Amino acid sequence: MEHLGTLFEMGKAICAPLQSLKENENILDKKIEELSYRESDVQAELERGKLQYGKMPKREVELWLKNVQNIKDKVHDIKQKLGEVSWTHIQLRMNLAKEVEVKIKEAVELKENGRFQEGLLVDLLVGSIETFPPIKIVGETTALKNLQKIEECLMDDEVGKIGVYGMGGVGKTTIMTNIHNNIKNAGTFDIVIWVTVSKDSNLKKLQDDVSKELCLSLSNTEDALRRSAEVFRALNLIGKFLLILDDMWRPFSLTEIGIPEPNEENKCKIVWTTRSKKVCRGMGSQRTIKVDALTKDESWTLFKEKLGVDFVLSPEIEPIAEAVVEECDGLPLGIITVGAAMRGVDDIRIWRSALEDLKNSRPDLEGLEDDVFSSLRFSFDHLKTQIHRDCFLYCSLYPEDYRIACDSLIENWIADGLFDEIEDREKGFDKGYTIINDLKDTCMLENCNRDGDGLNLSFVKMHDLLRDLAIAITRKSHQFVVKVCSNVGKFPRDENLMDDVIRVSLMYSSIELLSRSKFPKLSTLLLEGSRFHSINRFFFEHMQNLRVLDLSNIYFITYLPQSLSNLVNLHVLRLVGLNHLKEVPSLAQLRELRVLDLSGTSIKNLPDGMDHLTNLRCLGLSNTTSLEMVPVGTISSFAHLEELLMVGSKWKWSSNENRNGRGAGVAEIVRLVHLKKLLVDFVDLSDLSSYVRFGHWRGLNCYVLTVGYRFNDLEGIKNNFYSRVREVNIFHTDCMSTIYMKEPTQGDNLANLKYIHIRNCPKLKYVFSVGWFQTLQNLEEISVEYCQAMEEMVVDMGNMGEANNNITITLPRLKRLALLLLPKLKSICKRTLICSSLELIRVDKCPNLKTLPFSINSLPSSLEQIKGSRRWWDSLEWDNANTKMQLQPFFSDGPQYDLQLEEDQERQHLQFSARPDYGLQREEDQERQGTKRKADSYLPDLNLPPLSLMQQHEESEPRELSPRNWQLWKTRE
Known part of the structure; x- marks a missing residue:
């Protein structure tokens, strides 16, 4: 009976969880x-903070919200399993x-942690830091007076x-910049x-x-009233x-847009620039300021500057040059373009x-002032x-103020036969x-790389007057149809007008129907961003000469007509x-195709x-989140x-060639001997290592090799498409205990590495290891965050656990060292560091770091x-x-978790963003805010000489790759 009692108590204890x-x-x-x-309250406060001065959540708040979602997901799974598991499965x-x-x-515990006694937000002050690249004001007296x-x-x-x-070209935008x-x-x-309104702007x-x-x-919602209420x-x-x-080209109602009327109480201000005084009256200007043309002396000074500082006009030419300047009528844009055109000319004839x-070049074209047009x-x-x-x-095919990617533009020029x-x-x-x-x-195109694009990304745009000129010229020839925005x-409305047309752009336009027609000479058709639901099934049937077709970002298209196969x-x-x-219809007949970009489709x-x-040269399959398979032999047949651009695709590359008999493996990539740019995801770290061991990457000009993250930012992918970046990215990986531990052999070094x-x-x-660390002679920044097991940043393999303070390591260019949330970190380096350029040391939540x-x-x-x-x-x-x-005067007791203001302004919606300055280069940062930068990239322990993978030019700039990317090593060109 005693044994039975014991068994009963044991059974009772075992079954207790079931009973409760x-x-x-x-x-x-x-x-x-x-x-x-509590989550709803936090989200509401974050939303209010976002609207008020653009405050953003602290990273600990983002992490808390992520943990809340995780526990809700797990609880949902548990309850679902409880509903499915029979009572007999004890x-x-x-x-x-x-x-x-x-x-x-x-x-x-999570609810208790969600109190956030020190607040949820950090100041971002949206819009208050971004400054434009400085533009020199020409005509000091006149322009500065304005x-x-x-x-x-x-x-x-x-x-x-x-x-x-x-008037157009007089310098209004330069003054306002x-x-x-x-x-x-x-x-x-x-x-x-700052909002550029442009000719085609509407309320929305x-x-x-x-x-x-x-x-x-x-x-x-398309409801304008509701949208204006949100802006207001x-x-x-x-x-x-x-x-x-x-x-501004016409007056708009401030109320309809959602802009509060400025008054003495709110002290808000609104300034607009326009070519028409009538617009100023229509907008209710309280002060109207006319920007005058340059004086004769200012015009002459600007003109000589554009001719070149070392260029001297002969006595015979100088009066003719002065007459040339007079023809430009004091308009800076005209003077600049004419001066650039005559640069270096010393022939009086x-x-x-x-x-x-x-x-003699007075226009007979509507919409352009005589003096502007002539110059x-x-x-x-x-x-x-x-x-x-x-x-x-050709550049006039793009909308006003459009940032044209140079690579894409040149690709079109080549395809359209401009370089036959x-x-x-x-x-x-x-x-x-x-x-x-x-x-x-010659000032006919403007460089418009936004600061932070960097890395050889190249964009241009046309001044709106020059675009007007180009459209006016092409309109007379009847060879262009440009109806953008x-x-x-x-x-087409009139099929007879299409016989001579060679280029059509309907970008970002609303179109009722693309109807059947004949375009015997059409070579370029740009429809990016247009709004229509269907294309006539015969639309492409009579476009045998078409060489460039862009249907990107037409969100309502669900199918393409079979006539596409006829091109x-x-x-x-x-x-x-x-x-x-x-x-997508069959491409079997498109044997001349050089560029095929299916990024962001649901194929x-x-x-x-x-x-x-x-003949394919470029294949884009990035962000194809439904792509289930790349057949064996397809890629290597090109x-x-x-x-080859496939980041963010559902199809990840594996070292397993067969994949159980389905799909291509990394060996197919290796067979592409002419490949220069590769953006792909790998299944896991071993698959990436397998590719790297082939050494194929050494012949690439550009690569982004990724493990463990799905890109969903098409704009970021587009920027990578046009970049010369070299990156290896590893996200959310927990398979590494170390990165570079083996001592470097001869020829191994990280001499070009700047950021970790x-x-x-x-x-x-x-x-x-100490040996690798000593090779970092160009290193400028080290940042290590959220690594719970980190014990030592630099370890001496020959003397594990022993201090070597008398032996030094010199890092002559190291400027910033940041260590955040490393609870087990005991040592940065047991050897003495000599860092003559070090400007900032940042330590947060590293309680065991004592030296x-x-x-x-x-x-x-x-x-x-x-x-x-x-x-x-x-x-x-x-x-x-x-x-x-000696160090005490440099110490400041900063709030934990909050990154510096400049860093947060740079980061915006990113959880992590690599910065080269950590707030020490405020002026430079203010100029760089045109775009968000993406976090830097990393190299895993592949036990390979990393030199080639680490190539980096001095002029390389940090840049973003995608939102929320947590990576390991930065390496790019």
Whole structure:
């Protein structure tokens, strides 16, 4: 009986969790409900903070929200399993019952952690840091006088609405750009917003542009009133704003947009620039300022500057040159373009001819002022070659103020036959970039790389007047149809007008129907961003000469007509962002195709006939999230392929060639001997290692090799498409305990490595061996974050556990060292570091780090700040009391978790973003804010010489790759 009693008690104890299971389920439901309420409160506060001054969540808050979602998902799984598991499966139910108890405790703890006594947000001050690249004001007396008038109005509380007007090309935008930067740097307003209105703007676009500047996501509704209410609420929360509306063509109602009326109470200001004084009256300007043309002396000074500082005009030519300048009528744009066209000319006959051309080139074209047109037309006529003129006119196919990617533009030029004499694609690109540089040198194109693009990313745009000129010229020839950002209706309307048309652009237009028609000479058709639901099934039937077709970002397209298969001369086919497109017609007949970009489509399989595309040079399959298979032999059949872009695809590359008999493996990539650009994801780290061991990457100009993350940012992918980046990215990996531990052999070094950023590697204990660390002679920044197992950053393999303070390591260029949330870190380096360039040391949440690797004889001479908690600083142990005394003035007790203001402004929606300055280069940062930068990349321990993988030019700039990317090593060119 005693034994029976014991067994009974044991059984009772075993079954106890089952007996309380139902009760615990109810408790868990209640705790999850309470946690969800707290989550809703946090989300609401974050939303309010986002609207008010653009505040962003602290990273600990983002992590908390992620953990809340994780526990809710897990609880959902547990309850689902409980509903499926039979009562007879005692052991399974007992396991689930224990999980319920654990989740109750976790939910209670998580709710408690969600109090955030020190607040949820960090200041971002949207719009207050981004400054534009400085543009020199020409004509000091006239322009500065205008600038001063505008700034005086901005300081006058009684003036809220200011109109700035003047003829095209007179310099209105240049003046406002300088005011924009001055005001931002002065901090006079809570936020400064710049919106380029342009000729084709409408109410919805203006609302979108303003909301974008506010980092505000307008609701998906088309209701203009609701959208204006959201903009109005955001601007009211922000407080004192300055809104600059550049290049207004007609009046808009501020109320309809959602812009509060400026008054003496809110002290807000609105400034617009326009060519028409009538617009100023229509907008209700309280002050109207006319931007005058340059004086005669200012015009002459500017002209000589554009001719070249070393160029001296002969006494015979100088009076002719002065007459040339007079023809430009004091307009900076005209003077600049004409001056650039005449640069280096010292033949009096050419100068006389130029003057005559300017006098006789009065337009008979509507919409362009005589003086503007004559100088710009002169500049166009005096371009080097007809090819230069054709390439310039081609740029008018893109919308006003459109950032044109140079690689894409040159690809179109090549495909459209502008370089017929060049067969080799690489030589075609060389020629294309030469022409772009020539057009920029003559001021016919503008460089518009936003700071932060970096890495050889290249974009250009046309000044709106030059675009007007190009459209006017092409309109006379009847060879271009350019109807961008407009309501086209039915296209084509008159089939008879299409006989001579060679290029059509309907980008971002609303089209009722693409109807059947004959386009016997059409070679380029750009439909990117247009709004239509269907294409006539015969639409492409009579376009046998078509060579460039861009249907990107037409969101309503679900299918393409079979007549697409008839485009036998097509060279470029772009279908980017057609996320409803699941199938593409057969491409078997498109044997001339060079570029095929299906990025962002929903295709499950590659189109039929892919193996016939033997001339393919570039294949884009990035973000094809439904792509289930790449058949064996397809990729390797593209013998001339130069670019393979597949980041974010559902299809990941594996070293397993067969994949159980289905699909291609990395060996197919290796067979692509002409490949120059490779952006792909691998299944796991071993598959990446397998590819790297082939050494194929050594012949690439550009690569992004990724493990463990799905890209979903098409814009980021597009930027990588046009970049020269070299990156290896490893995300969310927990398989590494170390990176480089083996001592380097002869020829192994990391001499070109500049930045080391490590984050969220939970098993990583060590970063470097001493031997590898000593090779980092160009290293500028080390950042290690969220590595729970990290014990030593640099370990001495020969003397594990022993201090070697008397032996030094010199890192002459190291500027920044940041160590965040490393609970087990005990040592940075047990050897003494000599870092003469070190400016910043940042330590957060590293309670076991008791020493810094400096001695009294090796203190960083450039040190500006040591930032950490007072408790950590007071707990540090020193080899010499004087060491602490020398470093004490640089210590500041900073709040934990909060990254510096500049860093947060750079990061915006990123959880992590690599910065080269950590707030020490404020002026440079303010200029770089045009785009967010993406986090840097990393190299795993592949036990291979890393030198080639680490190549990096001095001029390389940090840049973003994608949102929320947690990576290991940065390496790029």
